[in-house]
Amino acid sequence: MSNKLRLCAALTSLGFAFYAAQDASAAGRNATGEDKDIRDRVAQLHAAQDAGAVRVDIVGQLKEALGLTAETDVAQVKTADWLQTFNQQFRDRGTTG
Amino acid sequence: MNTSVVEVFRGQLKLLVVQPTPFCNIDCTYCYLAGRQKTHRLSRETLRRAVQNLAADNLIGNELEICWHLGEPLSVGRAYYEDMIPALEEVVAGRTKLSHTFQTNGTLIDEAWCGFFKSIDAQVGVSLDGPKDLHDRRRVTRRGEGTFDRSLAGFRLLREAGIRRYIIAVLSMEALRDPDRIFDFFVGIGDTNVCFNIEESEGIHTSRIVDTDKACDLARRFFTRLLERLQADTSGIWVRELQQMLGLLMTSRQGACRNDNNEPFRVISVAHDGSWTTFSPELISTAAPAYGDFRFGNLGTEPISHSLGRSRFAAVEREIRSGVDRCRAECSYFNFCGGGAPSNKIAELGTLAGTETMACRTMVKSLADGCMDFIEAAVLAPRSGVAGSGAR
Numbered sequence: 468m469s470n471k472l473r474l475c476a477a478l479t480s481l482g483f484a485f486y487a488a489q490d491a492s493a494a495g496r497n498a499t500g501e502d503k504d505i506r507d508r509v510a511q512l513h514a515a516q517d518a519g520a521v522r523v524d525i526v527g528q529l530k531e532a533l534g535l536t537a538e539t540d541v542a543q544v545k546t547a548d549w550l551q552t553f554n555q556q557f558r559d560r561g562t563t564g
Numbered sequence: 565m566n567t568s569v570v571e572v573f574r575g576q577l578k579l580l581v582v583q584p585t586p587f588c589n590i591d592c593t594y595c596y597l598a599g600r601q602k603t604h605r606l607s608r609e610t611l612r613r614a615v616q617n618l619a620a621d622n623l624i625g626n627e628l629e630i631c632w633h634l635g636e637p638l639s640v641g642r643a644y645y646e647d648m649i650p651a652l653e654e655v656v657a658g659r660t661k662l663s664h665t666f667q668t669n670g671t672l673i674d675e676a677w678c679g680f681f682k683s684i685d686a687q688v689g690v691s692l693d694g695p696k697d698l699h700d701r702r703r704v705t706r707r708g709e710g711t712f713d714r715s716l717a718g719f720r721l722l723r724e725a726g727i728r729r730y731i732i733a734v735l736s737m738e739a740l741r742d743p744d745r746i747f748d749f750f751v752g753i754g755d756t757n758v759c760f761n762i763e764e765s766e767g768i769h770t771s772r773i774v775d776t777d778k779a780c781d782l783a784r785r786f787f788t789r790l791l792e793r794l795q796a797d798t799s800g801i802w803v804r805e806l807q808q809m810l811g812l813l814m815t816s817r818q819g820a821c822r823n824d825n826n827e828p829f830r831v832i833s834v835a836h837d838g839s840w841t842t843f844s845p846e847l848i849s850t851a852a853p854a855y856g857d858f859r860f861g862n863l864g865t866e867p868i869s870h871s872l873g874r875s876r877f878a879a880v881e882r883e884i885r886s887g888v889d890r891c892r893a894e895c896s897y898f899n900f901c902g903g904g905a906p907s908n909k910i911a912e913l914g915t916l917a918g919t920e921t922m923a924c925r926t927m928v929k930s931l932a933d934g935c936m937d938f939i940e941a942a943v944l945a946p947r948s949g950v951a952g953s954g955a956r
Contacts, residue, residue: 476942478791480800481807483814485943505929506896508936512944513817521943523814529807541814549811550821554578 472522482529483541491520516542570869573829575625577618581833581845582606583634584644590636590669591706592691594734594763596907597634597849601706605640606836608651614834614863615655621867623829624660631665634833634848638672642680649684665689667732669703671711673718678725687728689759690719695749698739716753723755730757730804737775740782743789751799759804762926764908776922780930787934788941795942805927809900809935816899823902826888828881829868838864843884844907852910855880883916890919901928 472486515521523541525533533544533552544552588600618624630652632645652662666681670690681688692715693699700710722729731750733739739746740762750756762783790803812821824830825844833845839859841847847858858880861871872878888903895901901924906916908923 476791476795476938478794478806478810480797480802481794481810483810485939487943491944504896505900505932505936508940509813509816512813512936512939515944541811544811544815546812546815546818546821549815553808553811 472520477526479527482525482527482532484524484526486522486524487515488520491515513542570621570623570829570867570872574622576829577623577625577628577832578824579629579631579831580615580618581631581633581831581848582611583833583835583848584632584637584640584648585836586635587639588636588669589639589705590671590703590711592669592703594702596846596911599849600635604836605644606834606838608647610838610864611648611834612651612655613865614838614840615652617863617867618832619655619659621869623832623868624656626659627661627663628656629663629665631667633665633667634835634845636669636672637666638668638677642677645680645684663687667691668718669711670715670718673721675721675725678721678727681722681727682725685728687730688722689730689732690715690722691734692716692719692731693733693736694739694746698736701738702734702736719753730759732759732761735760735762735783735786737779737782740779740786743786744793746786747790747793747801751797751801755800757802757804762923764911764921764923764927770911776925779922780925783926783930784934784937787931788937791935791938792942805931806935809931812900813932813935813939820892820899821902823888823904825905825907826884826903828877832868834863835859838862840868843880844905846905846907847910850907850910852914854914855910855916880916886917887915887919890917894919895924897924897929897932900932904928 472488474484475487476485478484512521516523525535525541525544529552533548583606585603585605586597586599587603588595588597591600615624649664656662664684664686665688666686667689668691670692673688673690680686691703692712693703696710696712699712699715703711703715705711719729719731731753733746733750735746750758762779787806791806794801794803794806828842830842831845832840832842833848834840835848839848840861840863841858842860843858851857855876860875860877860880861868884906887906887909891901891903892898904919904921904924908921909916909918912921912923
């Protein structure tokens with residue numbers, strides 16, 4: 468697996484940047500997930516992250532909201548922290564409606 | 565359930581949804597609220613007692629968001645809030661930081677309202693369903709006239725005044741068919757935070773989306789396409805559903821997310837007469853043959869702990885938990901959802917112990933699938949001529 472990761476999707480306003488190795492599909496999947504269990508699809512993504520073939524950085528306002536000082540892989544964020552931060556950020560930008 | 569049981573939820577209340585009036589000055593075809601032609605008002609004294617009673621049960625922590633909603637909140641006039649908000653501050657007496665949100669159709673916003681919002685640092689959600697023809701098809705006056713121009717004008721005033729704001733957009737089948745048009749519209753407004761809801765069955769409204777399979781297919785493509793557009797976007801548009809779902813997909817290996825709709829006392833809704841409900845706010849306006857209504861007591865007259873023993877709360881809570889347990893056992897999307905919403909289950913299935921609803925399929929499953937479609941195509945698929953750059 469190559470360690471050289473390339474930016475392949477930057478969703479700056481949402482706070483995510485996706486990096487992947489050229490051969491990320493070896494650790495992930497190489498086709499769309501039609502009719503596959505969502506848990507398998509997500510597990511493939513996580514496996515690719517664990518293998519170092521994919522990295523998801525938190526960027527922009529979301530990074531500030533989470534209080535991150537350096538580029539941090541989203542895998543290091545806990546679900547509860549994510550929801551709390553999301554809800555707080557939503558309160559700062561909008562609210563439940 | 566009594567005081568000791570409510571004590572378990574000490575400080576857990578995060579959102580108090582308050583109905584200043586059930587009245588609405590317009591008549592949207594998909595509204596879930598009953599009685600919106602009635603002009604009753606929540607009195608200052610009832611609201612004061614409601615917050616005092618919530619405090620008596622120790623449900624209020626250091627911070628509390630108050631969302632003025634469940635009718636058109638601006639229809640009662642600014643003087644109403646100039647009276648109510650200091651009364652609330654007096655009750656909490658500095659122990660709780662109150663923040664205020666107004667969910668409005670935007671048609672009554674003027675510069676004076678903006679000045680008021682600014683003075684209390686409120687944030688304002690405006691309902692705007694996209695381009696004029698789509699918006700005016702559903703969001704109409706009682707004479708059937710469209711409200712797009714007035715709603716958009718209200719939103720623009722908020723923007724000019726620097727008020728924190730967001731848009732709630734209800735998506736019809738027509739909107740789902742054209743994600744680029746929807747995206748371009750909201751980008752065109754500028755500096756926009758958008759929350760999308762797909763038309764659903766809640767309260768007194770039954771969704772007119774009859775072909776759920778088609779709606780799911782369209783929703784999935786809709787969300788994928790928005791993510792594709794966001795890659796190249798420089799406007800800063802923010803989409804609630806996409807950010808939340810991406811985060812949940814990334815963190816889901818740690819377990820299921822928490823769903824405030826399915827836990828008591830995280831969200832409490834108070835109607836104009838002081839009656840209250842919890843779980844989904846929409847339950848305040850819901851009744852069902854097997855349950856009656858979902859108003860469990862009156863906060864204007866007594867604390868929650870006093871009324872629980874006499875109400876159907878325990879049975880309702882048990883059924884909601886049963887439904888969530890079934891969701892956990894049966895649904896592969898449970899980690900990204902936390903068990904659906906009681907308001908959808910009761911409206912679609914007639915029972916709180918049910919599982920999948922159309923809302924689950926369109927707003928959870930199709931959303932999650934659409935996000936994964938994007939990730940697989942943009943990140944995991946073999947890249948030839950990939951967008952983006954920057955080896956690291």
